[in-house]
Structures are given as C-alpha cells and as structure tokens.
Amino acid sequence: MMRPDSDSHAAAIPRSLRGPSLRSYIFVLVALAVMAPLAVDIVLGDLMATSFFQSEFVARGNAVVRGIAESSASFLRAAEIFVDAVDSDELILRDHSPESLRAHLQEELALNPNFESLACIDARGVQVASFPPDPNADGLNFADRDYATPPVGRPLLSDAAISLSSGHPVVKIASRLRPRGLVTVGDLDLSRLSDFAAASAGPGWTISIVDQGGTVVADPDIRRVQQRVNIANELASGPSQQISPVSLGRLGSDYVFSESLPEFGWHVLAAYDRTAYLGPLNRALLLFVGSALAAILLIGAVALAMARRMLADFDALGRGVQAIRDRRYGEVNLEPTFDELRVLIAEVRGMEAAVEEREAQLTDMVRQRDTLLREVHHRVKNNMQIVSSLLSLQKASLKDEEAAAALTESSSRIQALALTHEILYRGEQFSRLDLGDYLRELCSYLFSAYDAPAVSFSLGGARITLDPDRAIPLGLIVTEIVSNSLKHAFRGGRTGTVTIELTEEGEDIHIRVADDGPGFAPAAENRTLGLLLVDTLVDQLQGTLLRSTEAGTAYDIRLKRVGPDGWNRSARRDD
Amino acid sequence: MRARFLPPAARATAIAVAVLFLAAACAPRSDEIGFIGDLTGKQSELGVSGRNGALLRLEEENARARVGGLRFRLVAEDDANSPDGFHAAVQDLVARKIGAVIGPYTSAIASLTAAETRLLFLSPTASAESLSGKDDMLLRLTGSSSGGARALAAKAASTYAARSASILFDSTNGIYADDFMKAFETSFAQAGGRVLARESYESSAQNVAFTPILQRLLSAHPSLLLVIANGSDTALVIRRAKQLMPQLLTVAAGWAATTDFLKYGGSAMDGTLFEEQFDPASTSPAYVAFVDAYRKRFGSAPSFSSLYSYDAAGILVAALSAGAKSPQEIKKRLLAMPRVEGLQSEFRFTATGDVERDNPIFVVRGQGYEALR
Numbered sequence: 001m002m003r004p005d006s007d008s009h010a011a012a013i014p015r016s017l018r019g020p021s022l023r024s025y026i027f028v029l030v031a032l033a034v035m036a037p038l039a040v041d042i043v044l045g046d047l048m049a050t051s052f053f054q055s056e057f058v059a060r061g062n063a064v065v066r067g068i069a070e071s072s073a074s075f076l077r078a079a080e081i082f083v084d085a086v087d088s089d090e091l092i093l094r095d096h097s098p099e100s101l102r103a104h105l106q107e108e109l110a111l112n113p114n115f116e117s118l119a120c121i122d123a124r125g126v127q128v129a130s131f132p133p134d135p136n137a138d139g140l141n142f143a144d145r146d147y148a149t150p151p152v153g154r155p156l157l158s159d160a161a162i163s164l165s166s167g168h169p170v171v172k173i174a175s176r177l178r179p180r181g182l183v184t185v186g187d188l189d190l191s192r193l194s195d196f197a198a199a200s201a202g203p204g205w206t207i208s209i210v211d212q213g214g215t216v217v218a219d220p221d222i223r224r225v226q227q228r229v230n231i232a233n234e235l236a237s238g239p240s241q242q243i244s245p246v247s248l249g250r251l252g253s254d255y256v257f258s259e260s261l262p263e264f265g266w267h268v269l270a271a272y273d274r275t276a277y278l279g280p281l282n283r284a285l286l287l288f289v290g291s292a293l294a295a296i297l298l299i300g301a302v303a304l305a306m307a308r309r310m311l312a313d314f315d316a317l318g319r320g321v322q323a324i325r326d327r328r329y330g331e332v333n334l335e336p337t338f339d340e341l342r343v344l345i346a347e348v349r350g351m352e353a354a355v356e357e358r359e360a361q362l363t364d365m366v367r368q369r370d371t372l373l374r375e376v377h378h379r380v381k382n383n384m385q386i387v388s389s390l391l392s393l394q395k396a397s398l399k400d401e402e403a404a405a406a407l408t409e410s411s412s413r414i415q416a417l418a419l420t421h422e423i424l425y426r427g428e429q430f431s432r433l434d435l436g437d438y439l440r441e442l443c444s445y446l447f448s449a450y451d452a453p454a455v456s457f458s459l460g461g462a463r464i465t466l467d468p469d470r471a472i473p474l475g476l477i478v479t480e481i482v483s484n485s486l487k488h489a490f491r492g493g494r495t496g497t498v499t500i501e502l503t504e505e506g507e508d509i510h511i512r513v514a515d516d517g518p519g520f521a522p523a524a525e526n527r528t529l530g531l532l533l534v535d536t537l538v539d540q541l542q543g544t545l546l547r548s549t550e551a552g553t554a555y556d557i558r559l560k561r562v563g564p565d566g567w568n569r570s571a572r573r574d575d
Numbered sequence: 576m577r578a579r580f581l582p583p584a585a586r587a588t589a590i591a592v593a594v595l596f597l598a599a600a601c602a603p604r605s606d607e608i609g610f611i612g613d614l615t616g617k618q619s620e621l622g623v624s625g626r627n628g629a630l631l632r633l634e635e636e637n638a639r640a641r642v643g644g645l646r647f648r649l650v651a652e653d654d655a656n657s658p659d660g661f662h663a664a665v666q667d668l669v670a671r672k673i674g675a676v677i678g679p680y681t682s683a684i685a686s687l688t689a690a691e692t693r694l695l696f697l698s699p700t701a702s703a704e705s706l707s708g709k710d711d712m713l714l715r716l717t718g719s720s721s722g723g724a725r726a727l728a729a730k731a732a733s734t735y736a737a738r739s740a741s742i743l744f745d746s747t748n749g750i751y752a753d754d755f756m757k758a759f760e761t762s763f764a765q766a767g768g769r770v771l772a773r774e775s776y777e778s779s780a781q782n783v784a785f786t787p788i789l790q791r792l793l794s795a796h797p798s799l800l801l802v803i804a805n806g807s808d809t810a811l812v813i814r815r816a817k818q819l820m821p822q823l824l825t826v827a828a829g830w831a832a833t834t835d836f837l838k839y840g841g842s843a844m845d846g847t848l849f850e851e852q853f854d855p856a857s858t859s860p861a862y863v864a865f866v867d868a869y870r871k872r873f874g875s876a877p878s879f880s881s882l883y884s885y886d887a888a889g890i891l892v893a894a895l896s897a898g899a900k901s902p903q904e905i906k907k908r909l910l911a912m913p914r915v916e917g918l919q920s921e922f923r924f925t926a927t928g929d930v931e932r933d934n935p936i937f938v939v940r941g942q943g944y945e946a947l948r
Contacts, residue, residue, distance in 0.1 A: 135784040136811045140818060144841035159874075164807050164839065167616040213874025227614040227653060228623050230873050233634060 026307045034300045037292055057277065061257040065270035068207050069259035071200045072193070072218075072268055075114075076261070079188050080155035082112050083175040087184035096182070098138070101129035114192040116166055121148045121174075121183040128182075134165045147174040147185050157264055160217040160228065163187050169225045171217065190225050194218040197268070204276050206254065212265035309337045317345060324348075329356045370430070377425035384418035409483060409530065412449055416442055416479040420472050433471050435464045439500055442475055443482055450486040454495040455515075461502035464509060473537040474511070474557075480530040481513045481555050489517025489553060496552075507560060514554035607648050608633070608891050609668040609694065611661065611678035614653040618778055618805045620835040621680045621880045625699055626651050627873050628881030629677050632888035635868075645896055649677075649888075654684055656747065656779065661687050669693045675895070675905045677887045680880060681830075682706060682751035688713040695902035697891060697909070699883030702829070702852075704754040707929045712902060714909055714928035716883045716890075716917075720751065720829055721758035723850030723934035727801075727826055728759045730936045730947060731848060732766030735824050737798035739771050743788060743812060744803035746775040748830070752803045755828050759801060771795040778808055785812050789819055799824035806833035806878075810840030817843045824848070833878040837942055844939045848947070852932040853879050853919050855944040865918055886917045 086108045105118040109131055119130035125143025127134075142148040150156035158172040170187040197207040197218045209218035214232025216224045254271035261268060313336040320332030332349055336342050388411045395407035419442050423433050440459050447457060466474075482498055490496050496516045503510040534555075538545045543559040610629060612622030626649070633647045640646055650671060652664030661684050668676060675695045679685045685701035688694075689711050696713045702720035706713065731737040740763060744752035752775075760770050772795055774788045785808075792800065793816065800816050800823055802809045809831035816823055825847040827836070832851050837844060854862075865885060869877040877885075890909065899905040910928060914921045922930045937944040 135786055136815065139786075140811075140814050141843075142841070144843075162617060162619060162807075164617055164811065211874075215874065223615070223653070226616075227619070227626075227651075230627065232874070233872060 023311065026311070030300055030303055030307070033303060034296050037296050038289070042289070057255070057272075058257075061255065061270060061272065062259075064201065064205060065257040065259040065268055068197060068200050068270055069261055069268040072197055072209060072266075073261050073263065075193065075196050076157070076188075076264055079112075079114060079186070080157070080173055080175065082108075082115070083118075083155060083173045083184050083186045084177065086118060086186070087175040087177050087182065096128075098129040101182075102131050102133060105129060105131035114188060114196075115186045116163065116168060116170060116189045117187045119185045121185060123180040123182075125149065132165070137164070147172045148183060150174040150176050150183060152176050152179055152181075159213070160190060160211055160215055160225070162226075162228075169217070169228070190217050191222050194220060194222055194225060201270065204272055206271040206273075208269045208271070209261075210267050210269065212267075217266065306337070310341070313337065313341050317341075317348065320345075320352075321348065324352050324355060327359070373430045374425040377421040377430070381418045381421040381425070384414050384421070388414045388418065405487075408449070412446060412479055412483055413476060415445055415449070416475045417472060419445060420468060420475055424468055430468075432465045432467055435466055435471065435474070436461070436502060438471055438475060439478055439502075442478060443498065443500070446479060446482050446486060450483065452486045452490060454493055455486060455490045456495075456497045457499075458497055459500045459502075461500075462504045464502050464504065470541065473541055477534050477537045477557065478511075478513055480534045484528070484530055485513075485515035485517060485553065488520060489515045505558075509559045511557045511559070512554060513557070514548075514552060516552040519549035519551075519553050606645055606895050607650050607671060607673050608888065608895070609671075609673040609676035609678075610649050610651040611654050611664045611668070611676050611684075611696075612651075612680045613656040613660075613684075614651065615655060617807055618656055620806055620833040620878070621700060621830075622653070622678075624833060624875075624878045625678070625680055625880040625884035627869070628699075628877060628884035629888040631865075631869055631872055631881075632885045633892070634872075636889070636892045647888075647892055647895070654679060656681060656684065658684070658687055665691060665694060674900055674902050675891050677884055677891065681748045682754075683748040685713055685715075686750050693902065695905045695909075697887045699887045700830075700880050701751075703751040704758065705750050708927050710927050712906065714906065714924060716887055716922075716930060718852055718930050718932035718934070719754075720850070720934075721754050723829055723852065723936075724755045724758035725762035726934045726936055727848060727850045728762035728768065729766055731799050731824060731826055732763060732768050734947070735799070735848075737763075737768060737824050739769050739795070739797040740799045740801055740826075741772045741774075741792035741795065741797040742770060742801045742803070743774050743776070743792060745778045745805065745808065747777050747779050748803075751828075751830065755803050756801075768798075771797050778805060785815050786819075789816050793820050793823070796820075797823075799826050801826045801828075802831065803828040804831060806831045806835035807839050810836050810838075810844065813840060813847060814843040829879070832944075833880060834876050837939070840939075842942070845941065847939045849937040849939065849944065850934050851879060851937055851944075852934060853882055854935065854946065855879070855937065856946055857919055859919065861918055882918055886915075890915060 086105070089104065089108070101120045105120065109115060109118050117130060117132055117134070119127050119134070119137070121127050121142060124141065125145075125148040126139065126141045127137050128139075130138055147156060147158050153176075156172075156174045158174070160169055160171050162168070163170045166187075169190040171190065172185050173188055174183055174185045176183045193209065197209060198220050201207045206220055207218070208216055208220075208224075210231060211217050214230045216229045216231060219225050219229075255274055255277060257270045257272075259268050259270075260266070313334060316334040317332070317336075320334070323329070323331035329352055332345060332352055334345065336345055391407045391411040391414070395404045395411070398404045398407065420433070420438065423438050423441065424430055427433060436459060443457050443459070447455065478500070485498050494517065499512070499514045499516075501510075501512040501514075503512070535545065538557060541559055543557055546556040546558075548554040548556070608629075610626055612625050613619050614622045614626065630649050633649050637646045650668065650673060652667055654660035654664050661679060673694070675697060677697055677699065679688070679696065679698055680700045682701045682703035682705075685696070685698050685706055686703070688696045689709065692712055694712065698713060698715045698717070700717050701713075701715055702717040704719045704721040706715065707719050731740075740759075742756055742759075744756060746752065756773070763770065772792050774792050776783050776785075776788060789800075789812065800813075800820075802812050802825065804812065804827075809827050813825045813827070816825060825844075827847055827849050829849065829851045832849055832855065840847075857863075862882075865882070866877055869875075869881060890912075891905070893912075894905050894908045897908060899908040906928070910924050910926065912923065914923050920932075922932065924930060936947045938947055939945075
C-alpha cells in the first residue's frame with residue numbers, strides 16, 4: 001500500500017499560496033501539550049519550594065543560628081569568666097612563687113575541662129608558671145605578645161592558634177583584673193567548643209564557627225579546625241573579603257545561615273544539608289510531576305493518534321480531488337473520523353457529481369456539434385462534386401480541346417476543394433487535418449483524373465498537421481503542380497515518378513513536389529493559369545517558391561512555421 | 576521529499592536541543608591537583624601556609640578561566656609529618672587518579688618519594704642536598720640549602736667574627752639537618768671556626784624541654800648558636816637561648832622562616848641570621864600584590880612556603896592545561912619548560928628536576944627581615 005504522498009499535494013500548490021502546514025501546527029500543539037504542563041509543574045514546584053517551604057525554613061534556620069550564636073557567646077563568656085575567676089583568686093594567694101601558682105592553676109584547671117592549660121604572666125610579661133608545666137615557655141618574656149598585656153578588667157580573646165605545648169588548636173583568653181597584676185592566660189580547647197556547638201544544634205544541622213579572618217575555629221570535623229581551614233572566600237561578599245552575615249546562602253551542598261558574635265568578632269554558621277531538606281519536597285514533586293507526566297504522555301499519545309487519523313483523511317481527500325482533476329470519478333470514498341471532515345467530504349462528493357454531470361452535458365454538446373459539422377462538410381463536398389460533375393459533363397459536349405482541358409483543370413481544382421471537406425468530415429477533428437494523408441488522396445484522384453497509369457507516385461517525410469484554411473490553398477498549389485506534371489512531363493506514355501517530400505526545417509515547413517520528366521522552358525511557365533495560381537497562393541500563404549528544371553521539374557515551397565502544431569497562427573486568429 | 580520530513584517546528588526543536596548540548600559542552604571542566612603536607616600539630620605552619628599559597632593560586636587561576644575552561648581543585652592530604660601519614664596520603668591521591676602533587680614539604684618526607692612512581696611530586700620547600708641530582712619523580716622549587724648553610728657560616732665568621740658554634744637540630748627532619756649541618760661545619764671550619772657541641776631533639780616527641788639542652792650547648796660559651804628546626808621551635812629555642820646568653824649570635828636554617836618564627840619569637844629574634852632563597856623584604860609589584868592577596872584571603876602574612884606553593888600550583892596548572900595527564904607526562908612537560916616564571920624570579924629545572932638559586936643572608940630586625948650584602 002502506498003504511503004499517502006502529502007508532499008506531492010504540497011508541491012501542487014504554488015509557493016506563493018502556501019501557508020504553514022497542518023503537520024507543523026499539530027507538532028507544535030503536541031509539543032506544547034507535553035512541555036507546557038511540565039514547565040508549569042516545575043515552576044509551580046519551585047514556587048512552592050520558595051514561597052511555602054523556604055520562608056518557613058529561613059525562619060527556622062535563622063532561629064537555629066541565633067540560638068547557637070547565643071549559646072556559643074555564653075560558652076565563651078563563661079570561659080572568660082572562668083579565667084577572670086582564676087585571675088581573681090591570685091589576689092587572695094599569699095604566695096606568688098612559681099610552685100604555688102602552678103598548684104593553684106592545677107586546681108583551677110581540674111574544674112574546667114574546656115581549657116587545656118593555664119598560665120600566669122607577671123607585669124613584665126614573663127610567664128612565671130603554667131599548668132600543665134611548659135618548661136619551654138615558663139620564664140620567657142612574652143611582653144611582645146598581645147595576650148601578655150590584656151586591658152585591665154576586660155578579657156582578651158586571641159586568634160585561633162596551635163598550642164606550642166600540645167599541638168592542639170586553641171584560643172588564648174587572657175585576663176588582668178588590676179594594673180600591674182598577674183595576667184592569667186587560658187588555652188581554650190577548640191575541640192571542646194566544637195563539641196559544644198554540635199551538641200547545641202538539632203539533628204541535621206552542622207555548626208561551624210569562624211574567626212574574624214574566616215579560619216574555622218569550631219567544626220564537627222575537628223580536622224578543619226586543626227588544619228586551620230579558611231573559608232573566608234566562600235562566605236565573603238565583595239572584594240573586601242569581609243565576612244557578611246547571610247540569612248540563607250549556599251556552601252557546597254548546604255544551605256547556610258550565619259550570625260555574628262560581635263563581642264568576639266566571630267561568626268556562627270549553621271548549615272543544613274540541602275538534600276535532606278529538599279528530600280520530602282523533592283519526593284512530593286517527583287510524584288506530582290511523574291503523575292502529571294504520565295497523564296500528559298497519555299493525552300499526547302491520544303492526540304497524536306487522532307492527528308494521524310485526521311492527516312490520513314486529509315491525504316485520502318487530496319487523492320480523491322486529484323482523481324476528480326484526472327476525470328476519474330467515484331474515488332472519494334473515505335469514511336473520515338470527524339464530523340467536520342464528513343461535511344467537507346460530502347461537499348466534495350456533491351462537487352464531484354456536478355462536475356461529472358456537467359462534463360457529460362458538454363461531451364454531448366460537442367458530439368452534436370461534430371455531427372452537424374460533419375454533415376456540413378459532407379454537403380459542401382457533395383455540392384462541389386456536383387459542380388465538378390457538371391463541368392465534366394460540360395467538357396464532354398465541347399469540341400475545342402483547349403476548352404475541354406480548361407474544364408478538366410477546373411474540375412480538378414474543385415475536386416481538390418471537395419476532397420478537403422471529405423477528409424475533414426471523415427476525420428475525428430474538424431480543425432486539423434494530416435497534410436500527408438490529404439495530399440496522398442488528392443494525388444490519387446489526380447492520377448485517376450489524368451489517367452496516368454505509367455506514372456508512379458511517392459509521398460514521404462514528416463507528419464505535419466494543419467488547419468483547413470491553410471490546407472485548401474496548399475492542396476490547390478499541389479493540384480496545379482501535379483496536374484502540370486501529369487499533363488506535360490509524361491506525354492506519350494512516358495513512365496516516371498511524381499514525388500512529394502514533407503520536411504520540417506526548424507521554424508519552416510518545406511514541401512517539395514517533383515517529377516523526373518524532361519522539365520520545361522522557364523519562358524513558357526508564366527503563360528499558364530495554373531502556375532500563376534501557384535505563385536498567387538504561395539504569396540497568400542506568405543511562403544517562398546523555388547522552381548528547378550534540371551533533371552525534371554521540382555518545386556520547393558517553404559512556409560514559415562509559427563507554432564508547434566501549425567503555422568501562421570496569427571492569421572488563424574483573425575478568422 | 577525527505578527534506579520536508581521535519582516540519583519547521585521540529586527543526587527549531589532540534590536546534591534548541593543542539594544549543595543545549597553546546598551549553599553542556601561549555602560547562603566548566605575540572606581537574607584535581609593533590610597536596611601533601613603537614614597540616615596538623617606544632618609543625619603544621621609550613622604545610623598550612625603552603626596549602627594556603629597553592630589554594631590562592633588555584634582560586635586566581637579558576638577566576639581567570641574562560642567559559643567552559645578547565646577549573647582546578649586542590650585535594651589536600653595531611654601527612655602529619657610521618658611516613659605512615661605520607662603513604663596513606665599517597666594511597667588516597669592515587670585512588671582519586673590524581674597525577675601531580677604539591678609537596679611534600681620537609682626533606683625527610685620528600686626522601687620517601689624515591690620509591691614512588693605513581694605520582695609526580697613538586698615540592699615547594701624540600702631543600703636537602705641529598706635529594707639533588709636524582710632522576711626520580713620528585714621535582715623541587717627550592718635549591719639546595721647547603722649553599723645557604725655555607726653562606727651563613729662564612730657570613731658569621733667574617734662579619735660577626737664568630738669563631739665557635741653550637742648546633743641544635745631537629746632529628747625528625749634528619750636528612751635536611753644533616754646536609755645543612757655538614758655544609759655549615761665545613762664552611763665554618765674553612766673560615767677558622769669550630770663547632771663546640773651538637774644536640775638533637777625530636778620535635779614529634781612530647782614534652783621536649785629545651786632549657787637543659789641549651790644549657791649543655793651553651794656551657795662552652797660558643798660565639799653562635801645554629802638552630803636547624805621548624806619556625807615555632809626555633810623561636811622558643813632562640814628566646815630561651817637569648818635569655819640564657821644575651822650576647823649570643825643566633826643563626827637559623829631557612830626551614831624556620833615561617834610566620835610562626837616571628838609570631839612566637841617576637842623581639843627576641845632581632846639579630847638572628849637567616850639563609851633564605853627568596854626575598855622576604857622584596858618590594859616588587861608582583862610579590863607585594865601576592866602578599867596583599869594572601870593577607871586578604873587568609874588574614875595573615877605568607878611565608879616562603881606560601882610563595883613557592885603559589886608558584887608550584889601555577890606550574891602544575893600550566894602543565895595540566897597543556898594536556899599532560901599521567902605523572903610521567905607531567906614530569907616530561909615540566910622538565911621541558913625552558914624558563915619558569917616564578918613570583919620573584921625566573922628559573923629552570925635541571926635534568927633531574929632540581930633548581931639552582933642564590934642563597935642570600937638576612938638578619939631579623941624589628942619583626943622583619945633585612946638583607947645582608
């Protein structure tokens with residue numbers, strides 16, 4: 001079964017009249033039917049996430065990070081208060097010897113496991129005692145270090161550093177309660193701060209604390225603290241690399257909230273794994289989008305199937321219309337799916353019936369006209385033959401041979417005209433006749449009329465058709481030439497041949513009429529009526545005539561050809 | 576006609592899909608560069624500042640990368656300054672199919688690379704003489720420190736008229752300390768000096784007490800004390816030594832020239848002689864810009880480790896961007912570089928992956944370094 005050739009239908013429409021194809025529209029519609037709801041789903045999902053879930057999440061995150069910041073600040077304040085307390089205890093100590101101070105520090109350190117060491121620095125900046133004992137630092141002057149000279153009554157928190165005694169990450173908290181009094185320095189263990197921050201947060205939250213330079217000082221992954229990982233670039237906004245608080249940012253795969261600890265210059269970061277947060281939402285979205293997708297695909301499949309059937313109906317309709325164009329009726333026999341198409345096809349069938357009926361009427365009219373024309377040609381031919389017969393009868397009563405010959409010639413000429421009409425009414429067409437057939441019958445008559453059994457006749461060349469208005473003068477021309485040949489070229493039972501050759505030469509038609517008789521003197525030719533008639537008729541046809549009397553007599557008649565099927569078409573239009 | 580098979584809308588869709596594919600093709604590609612250094616503990620400043628220098632360079636390179644260009648990520652491993660830590664780090668990086676590593680940072684750990692062919696090591700700081708001239712997978716950005724040791728000895732003897740010396744060295748980085756010590760002693764002896772005492776300690780050990788060691792070393796009243804140790808230990812040792820013997824000339828190996836040295840040493844470090852292959856007092860625009868960027872990014876000053884790690888990261892980015900993948904390809908490409916543009920100077924690798932640099936001498940003054948001519 002052949003595939004419907006819709007392209008050939010399209011090709012049949014002039015380009016200027018073509019518009020968008022139905023296929024394009026169907027494709028776009030199906031694509032929209034599938035894509036648009038999906039896009040809406042996604043946008044709606046995102047809107048839901050941002051509008052409904054995110055605002056709630058942001059509020060919760062901000063509350064969490066604020067809570068952690070407050071508790072972390074409390075932790076650090078408590079550490080400062082502890083160092084202050086250790087320092088104040090020194091006021092009541094009577095003995096400030098290194099041994100006594102070390103013992104005091106040992107007792108105090110046992111009370112607070114968040115510190116890994118305590119040290120006392122005197123007013124000169126010399127570390128006089130420490131616990132656990134640090135012989136490499138005790139006795140050295142640290143006056144050039146900021147923690148050796150804190151402001152009176154206000155604890156100092158140093159940057160995170162690695163303890164030279166333990167190698168652990170610590171911050172030093174230094175306290176001096178009176179001018180020129182001892183300074184107490186405690187190394188706060190940052191792993192304890194990490195543990196505290198982690199314990200303060202709820203499940204799913206990751207808490208980090210960074211110092212003012214962006215170095216991590218507390219983190220569930222203690223290695224980040226030990227390795228002094230700096231995340232200033234990830235948190236900073238702008239070229240200054242200053243850490244800006246964020247209410248909801250992104251750090252790796254986490255949502256991050258931050259809150260500053262202004263009195264310490266630090267920042268608390270609370271991170272929540274995006275996957276964990278978005279998990280339930282994503283599952284709901286997946287279900288929503290999945291079910292919508294399934295429905296859309298189903299609708300798309302149904303729409304495609306219907307579209308295919310509709311397009312097939314259009315193709316069948318196109319083939320039916322083509323059949324009507326080719327005068328094949330009764331081929332619009334499809335049963336379309338849709339009512340609208342049924343109506344259209346009913347209209348096409350109505351049109352088909354009307355066309356078929358009108359064609360039958362026109363055919364009948366043409367047939368009647370042909371019959372009439374044939375009858376006219378028949379009667380004209382009969383009348384001419386009567387005239388010719390009358391001339392023959394008249395000739396029989398004449399004694400004068402010259403007059404009798406003149407009547408014979410006239411009779412031949414009338415016979416040539418009659419033959420034209422005979423051929424026309426015998427043929428199928430009244431507007432054109434085959435020149436070869438016409439000339440053959442004409443010559444047959446002439447050979448019979450001049451009783452020339454010793455002369456043979458030959459006709460060949462191209463098949464040329466022409467209208468009766470041209471055929472009749474040309475028939476008269478040939479009649480004169482052939483009559484001349486039969487009368488003069490083959491006298492006394494001389495044998496020979498009369499030849500007619502029809503040739504198409506580009507835009508010209510070439511008719512050569514020749515005999516192989518003895519020829520004749522040029523001076524004599526102009527005196528005959530027949531040859532005068534030939535010249536006149538050639539001029540009438542706007543042609544040329546060339547006579548040759550070498551090796552018999554030959555007439556080359558060239559007529560201008562105007563169109564492919566005839567010549568001098570403009571003259572015919574004048575008819 | 577087949578050309579009509581696709582309606583215009585389908586063609587538009589096909590074009591859109593092609594555009595999406597193109598956009599995907601333009602998405603950033605990434606490559607990883609390994610890092611092995613000591614990132615935890617008392618000696619971690621060398622590794623941490625080195626990691627920060629490399630990180631800064633990669634962040635700058637990534638920021639400069641064109642759309643769809645190669646981005647680089649630093650995969651940092653902590654070797655904890657121990658052979659076990661080093662081997663574990665190597666295993667991790669090999670498993671990640673990483674070809675090149677910035678590190679190790681100490682000569683002792685760098686010497687372990689001799690038996691390793693699965694990675695190309697580009698050490699910014701390992702400078703022991705014994706590592707030179709070996710056709711292995713270790714390339715170095717620092718020249719041999721032995722030249723610096725000789726220059727230090729000559730300067731101490733000539734300018735400061737030092738005639739006797741005591742030496743304290745950290746045996747955990749033995750290969751470096753031994754080479755440095757040998758070069759120093761030879762040169763010092765040639766200048767008429769004499770080494771009175773040597774003491775070693777292990778920085779990895781707990782509760783090392785420097786005071787008794789120093790008391791032994793200084794008991795013979797040497798003119799100078801040479802310390803071959805990391806920055807923080809050197810600072811504490813010199814503080815204590817200056818306390819015990821204020822007029823002592825203190826001399827330190829370049830290993831100690833980290834930020835820890837000045838941070839923990841304070842004003843007690845004034846007058847200490849250093850050998851160093853880079854110019855910490857440089858005012859060249861490129862170096863000043865680097866220092867500014869480093870301070871802005873990490874909130875502290877860079878060290879020589881940061882500087883050479885910054886250069887190392889740039890060199891590896893160039894090699895990897897040029898298509899080198901395997902350690903051998905990377906090594907070949909690095910050795911073929913006619914000149915390497917460093918932050919402070921141009922240099923080129925020798926056939927065995929070493930570099931040759933000058934060894935200028937510096938003196939610490941007012942929490943800074945001053946070049947000695």
